[in-house]
Amino acid sequence: xxxxxxxxxxxxxxxxxxxxxxxxxxxxxxxxxxxxxxxxxxxxxxxxxxxxxxxxxxxxxxxxxxxxxxxxxxxxxxxxxxxxxxxxxxxxxxxxxxxxxxxxxxxxxxxxxxxxxxxxxxxxxxxxxxxxxxxxxxxxxxxxxxxxx
Numbered sequence: 571x572x573x574x575x576x577x578x579x580x581x582x583x584x585x586x587x588x589x590x591x592x593x594x595x596x597x598x599x600x601x602x603x604x605x606x607x608x609x610x611x612x613x614x615x616x617x618x619x620x621x622x623x624x625x626x627x628x629x630x631x632x633x634x635x636x637x638x639x640x641x642x643x644x645x646x647x648x649x650x651x652x653x654x655x656x657x658x659x660x661x662x663x664x665x666x667x668x669x670x671x672x673x674x675x676x677x678x679x680x681x682x683x684x685x686x687x688x689x690x691x692x693x694x695x696x697x698x699x700x701x702x703x704x705x706x707x708x709x710x711x712x713x714x715x716x717x718x719x
Contacts, residue, residue, distance in 0.1 A: 579679075623697040626690040631657035658698050666704040667691040674711060 586596045608614060616622055631653040632640040642653040669688040671678070678684045688705060695703040 619693055620697060622690075623693045626694050627654045627657055627697075630690070630694075657694075661695050661698040664695040664699060664703050666706055667695055668706045668708055670708040670710050672710040678707075 583596075586594065587600070589597075604614070631642065633643050633653065633656070634640060643656065644652050667688060669684060669691075688707070692703055692705050
């Protein structure tokens with residue numbers, strides 16, 4: 571049910587954006603946000619998908635385990651790209667990315683974290699493998715139906 575709702579919501583937002591009428595609150599707010607971001611030095615648009623993937627690689631390539639805690643591994647303080655290279659190596663041959671949802675505390679539309687991590691994972695895997703992975707959401711909430719949204 572929620573995937574149908576997401577598709578309908580996306581269709582509605584896309585239709586409003588396509589109307590491109592400046593009197594609409596959506597268009598006015600979009601232009602306000604765009605002007606604010608540009609005034610802060612944010613580029614108007616990404617050059618291509620690899621730019622997004624590079625941001626994801628750099629922000630998500632911290633190592634955990636084996637004595638490391640959110641560190642960027644290097645070789646004797648050199649090779650600052652080692653962490654990113656290790657992350658890319660881990661993504662080789664990935665066929666699917668999965669986000670598991672196990673709580674009703676935060677729904678998929680409550681914030682953008684869900685899409686940042688799942689979408690970022692998919693883009694990163696596509697950059698490494700030149701192939702779009704399957705994108706899956708695993709619903710691990712209470713199967714008895716108690717406390718459902």
